[in-house]
Amino acid sequence: MTVEHKTIPGKSIGVAVSDSPVGPFKDARGSTLITNDMTTEYTKIAWDDIDPTVFIDDDGQAYLCWGNTQCYYARLKKSMIELDGPIMPINLPRYTEAPWIHKCGDWYYLSYASEFPEKMCYAMSRNINGPWEYKGLLNELAGNCNTNHQAIIEFKGDWYMVYHNGAINPFGGSFRRSVCIDRLFYNEDGTIKRMQMTTEGVR
Template identity: 55%
Template sequence: MKKLLTLAIAAMASMTAYAQNPIIKHIFTADPSPIVYKDTLFLYTGHDTASVTATNYKMPDWHVFSTTDMKNWKDHGTLLSPHTFSWATGDAYAAQCIERNGKFYWFVSTFHKKDSISNGGAAIGVAVSDRPTGPFKDAIGKALIINEMTTDKKHSWDDIDPTVMIDDDGQAYMYWGNLSCRWVKLKSNMIELDGPINYISPKNFIEGPWVYKRKGWYYLVYASAGTKPEMIEYCMSKSPTGPWEYKGIIQENVPNSFTTHPGIIDYKGKSYFFYHNGSLPTGGSYRRSVCVDYMYYNEDGTIQKIIQTTEGVQPVK
């Protein structure tokens, strides 16, 4: 009996060791944004601090984690918050950091103070640093996008969740929105708009776009409004400006959270899909946790369904 008990404990320990997801367990994290720089994968996340009984978000800041093996994650701490921006107030919504010419531009969504510039509402700002782990500062001293610049939707939180892509020709694009997907070209300095704001209508789009290019295809991946809780759906195009062809659902509902958010990256020969759920103890829709699973493509470039696991992904060298 003692031998059987020892074997059972060992088996449980082994299962626990392979239960990688969620990958960050000591704090609640959300809205993952991965980049690769000099052989290291950096993961930028939101930070949920709402109480167990809360019925709304409380997201005071953004964090950065890094790994070189997809198993061990270093916490670099709180590196940015809405307090970094003199014009900002409110929570730290989804954000994405991107590198260009040795500088790191962190595009964030938060809310604007009521002042002579804006009557309030969601806004997008840009922080900049010489290193992926900061220190970061407000790059322009004002918001890049304010609520008054987009008028197709009347709710005040429609300018959220920026995603930025730099094309092979050096042209940068930013996409964002809630209930309406917007895109605009950015100048090479990454802190100025380079043309008008454009509007597109991906099927079932609600929020959380992630745009990237891979093997000649452009992908627009987003949280969908087809059901509640959210799922992840996507479109493909041969141009960053469209037309976009709807391709379907790639991630079903996640455990214990009515939101999900994609972050997609290729690293050391594998494709990875980051997302969040509410599966940590005391977790939930306002106490979310980032996970990662493998992502696979078909020969024609379409994406296979994401298989959500508790095991996560295997270590890499």
């Protein structure tokens, strides 16, 4: 989760744990996992260490991926609350924030929010460590929200994209976000078909 550090300026990433996905959650470390001074080699802004996500590969190895204006990733130890190696950059075209990694078949997919107002783009790789090949847009602008963050999941053999728009507010907006979910489909070559945003969601 993204937090504010008491003594180190800038955004930080902490870890909270719970026995239930609905909480209650508690601090797993008593300290932050990532602080802004750990990524100054790549960017000088104070808010680049946001939007963390965790991907667990088929072999059980977990990776943390995050970043605003620059995408980062790092291996996690089995405890899931410690880094297991250096922080590494991933250079992606038109990258803004909100990285998400998933795997389907032999392909790894890295989707992310692009530019501003934000659209969703993605890249593909045969290896979690890259190289990543940019594949273009997943969806267009939500139309009533400048931001758009996503998650891609598989459930009972079908794939879905969870994202947000500003529909909860009659006048739209970027911070009162409405959660949306729609089906996601792949082409035979592994690329992802452009996701169609609907007002009905999944039926």
